[in-house]
Amino acid sequence: MKKEHFKSSLLLVLSMLLVVSCTDLEIEESDSSIADSETEFTGIEEPGPFIENLYSGDLKGIVENQQDLYALNEVTTDELLVPTRGTDWGDNGIWRKLHEHTWDDQHPYVLNNWNNLNQLVFRASQIVDDRTTNATAAEKAEAQFIRAYAMFWVMDMYGVAPFRTPGDGPEVNPMVMTRPEAYEFILNDLNSALPNLPARGPSDENLRPTQAAANFLLAKLYLNKHIYLGSGMPAAADMTRVVELVDEITADGYALQSGYFDIFKPDVDTETIFFTISSVGNRMWNGLHYNQNSSDNTGGGWNGWSTLAEFYDLFEGDPNTNIPGSGQEERRGYVPTDGSNLGIGFGFLIGQQYDENGNPLTDRPGNPLAFEKQFPGLAGNNERTGIRTIKYHPENGAFAGHQIIFRYADAHLMKAEAIFRGGTGSGDPLTMVNDLRTIRNASNLGALTEQDLIDERGRELYKEFWRRNDLIRFGKFADAWDLKINTDDFRALFPIPATALLSNPNLSQNPGY
Template identity: 55%
Template sequence: MKIRTIIKPFALSALIISALISCTDLEIEETDSIISKDTGDFTFSPLADPASSLSDLYNKIGGDFQGQDNIYALNEVTTDELLVPTRGTDWGDNGVWRQLHTHTWNSAHLFIKNAWNTLNQNIFRASEIIESNPSPAIIAEAKFLRAYNMFFVMDFYGSVPFREVDEGPKVNPRVLTRPEAYAFVLQDLTEALPDLPSTGPDLTKTVKATKEAAQFLMAKLYLNASVYSSSGEFDSADMDKVIAAVDAITASGFAIESEKSYFEIFEPTEDTETIFFLRSEVAPRIWNTLHYNQNAPDNTGGGWNGFSTLAEFYDKFEGDPNTNYEGDGQEERRGIVWDNTNANDLNLGIGYGFLIGQQYDSDGSMLKNRQGGPLSFTKEIPSLVGNTEVQGIRLIKYHPYDPIPDTGDDTSPFIESFRRHQVFFRYADAYLMKAEAMFRKGQTAEALTMVNTLRSSRDNTPALTSLDESSLLDERARELFIETWRRNDLVRFNQFTSPWALKEVSGDPNVNLFPIPETALLSNPNLVQNPGY
């Protein structure tokens, strides 16, 4: 496997770590869709410094998408990819995690409400920037960010409330239907494109809106058009637009990474795949899955022992079904558990990807659980409650030993930005979107060739001999696990309502949309609750 042997620690944010440990934020934020007081007549005052407000919005979105709850949980914990089993009293949290995984949520669910408020607030803030007469470049970036947030409101809830900046709290926001929201997002991206910069792989530029990031989001729109229109049919013209958008990204220099290992793509260093990343602290992607006794030099407090994956998801990968040590025949993307020999030689400790079986410390010693027994993660999780602290395979893409570029100044803003680096739009995703579009057009042989080209770039990953919907969905799972797209994929492939281990509820198409939060319905009579809620 292409795993590097020189590793440096990076500093983690103690504030983020302490705030996110198996907790739920009960604070309610006022947003443009929740009206709490009457202020009389309203006049919009343009922002004094739109550029500064744009920077603030980037930072806010980075924070909104970094947590383990809310937006991330709706995208991942609702799927067969992630679950948060209750171990003793840990991670009980009044059932909020279990309800997501079993699709038994309701309109009062805290994460559903928080995601709604956060995304709609970001939409309104972007509108304020756009309407403050800034430069064309700032307008373009703000339109991209508005489209980015509206995409997720449309994807999660269907209906999208929209308030014009010159409408005061006496005016109830109008509500865009899903097709209207689709058109709105597409218009924002289309209008933004001419004034967005174009870039190839470049960490100093891909943290902001670019033509390539807009083209990526356009490809997502076109690929999911059948869902957002409720037609259920993949239109060939839409698939052609997916292909054209991805081809434009390719022409800018993005490509499947061939020089680095798979997990090095997620380091805060240059690669050929990162199209857009958020300045998001990656601590929740690391510590929410690891056991309390797994640690790194900059976090001797260990992990939070929460997030796990299902045995059936792990079994989608090549390799020994019961272990993941080096030499077990696993494909590169499934990762590795360092055994004591490797840990001694390379000073690694925590592994990559899917962590199953005995875990080791960086000195090569076998780790123990809090009761003094072997820290050996089991494959099966018998229930969502009543589990021991070692049940469930853990999974990790970002790593506590990832290096920071050496610029000679560890306090520089450049260095600080590298400590907050969550990859959100990746070329491999765009590449698989193109392959899927070709498959939907009936070009199965060409799509299979594309998929196998990607697989050949990942070590120990044999070629597929055929391609159908199931194998294409599985390939996206193997390549893109815990990258925030699993729910979107399952809905598009009509598999979100299918049963999987520990989820008894199935077959109800209404759960393809989340409910409109109760607070939003009370504050805006123009909203109508989604069917089934």
């Protein structure tokens, strides 16, 4: 039987919705999700269903949520923003603060993300714990993988990682790992899990971890090691390790695939290493206009999320239109004018939009629905400001449950970057980048710089959770971009939520907050 105690600093304040003006941070039992029992934790009797819920429940919810993990890694960058349109998407300024870099330790998404990830770490630990004696080696490996994934993001985003064993009572404050300690913990979890995970290539079963998924996350660790350990420059040996790990993924049968937007269909392809059954609805409808719809979502879009003109301009093609024949590379997509694809385009939607019959759409006041590149500001926008982005498409299901977490093109670019940064292995970085660009119908680069690498990662991986991580590694997260107010270096880490500091005296606030 599963018996457990949860300390509020890990499962924390899930019912609170803090706003910036909130000053009453007293923790009460009613504020927290606390599962308690009269006896101590003695293990999980049925590990199988419990582990299934880690993936189809906990991880699914974290990945499909447009707030929290996704928003903190995308809306804080030059890639996405959520402008206020009248009163729509105002939400007490919580979206604007992310793009402006003016968040603080009471921002609700900073808190919710901390809660969700730390809860997943704790729940996975219940399977890894020695008291769960009837878990198989494969089941414990899956739990170690999901714990490593969740702790990776805690370490990456907050710079520390609180941890408690399932047998600790509620009177025990969770210990707090430093970033280097958390790095080693994650590394050990993945290396321990690897031999007991299946060696599997492209498959519709890759919603559960494989050796390739573990190697992918290990490659992320080594690629960012100099950031996490604060050592300055990447070590050649670490970059060589990235190359080796990506080569192991390739050996499992993964490869670049042509047909960029086909990768985001709920089908087996050669690129998807790890995915969840998370709904992709948020990824398409949060940016489409209210009058853009499909047969299985007649309510239309939510008309919020957009991108900056400067990010759109990273792609080849006419800067002012994206209709077919605009000289664009495949990844920039296109806006159909003939009613195809339900009238909804792929990639970046700019200019006049059309319905499923090829008729020009209008906004709700009756103006031509032509998406504009520029914003008057983060507030005061009309229904048409901002280029919209879409990778998952409603013609494949308006809320299909198939969202990619790890993709081979990312691994391919990690290897190119690692060799560029001094790693040893087969392949030339420029050739590797150009191989990808050729598949994506983009012209070859004549030379390769750091700027080329970060730009290529943006073009290939937009809206896939990695932009913040990439900008930090390339030293660009504090750069200025349109409508951003602060360029503080300390914002490479998020603050420890105020309520977590109150509930766990072992935590200290990150510098600058």
